Amino acid sequence: MDVLLELLAWQSQRIDELEQEILKLKNETLKPIISAIQMDKQGEVESWWEGIEKGRIEGILEGEEAGKLKEKLTIARNLLSTGIDIETIAMATGPTKQDITQLRNNELIKTIP
Secondary structure, three states: OHHHHHHHHHHHHHHHHHHHHHHHHHHHHHHHHHHHHHHHHHHHHHHHHHHHHHHHHHHHHHHHHHHHHHHHHHHHHHHHHOOOOHHHHHHHHOOOHHHHHHHHOOOOHHHOO
16 A cells, blocks of 8 residues: 555656646746747837837828919919919929919919918
8 A cells, every 4th residue: 555655646646747847848938939929029010109100101191282282273373363374384384284284274273272
């Protein structure tokens, strides 16, 4: 009976040792994987911020372009009011003859505050 108890005690101790080894191996194996996942998440966050910044810059550039077009159309409208011909206004300001014709016909005036 004593031998049986000793054997059970030894097996219990061995099971504890094996469980500790398994946990150690699990941690050693998972640690680099977890680190890689965290780095990937960091990369996603950086990509997200880069996308936000790119969108912000594109928005600024679009706003600048819209402002420039508004200014050109305002100048073209002012030149139209002086009686200068459409072709000359188009060459001087940049909008097409069609845009300036629409501007003359008050079709584009609604877009210019």
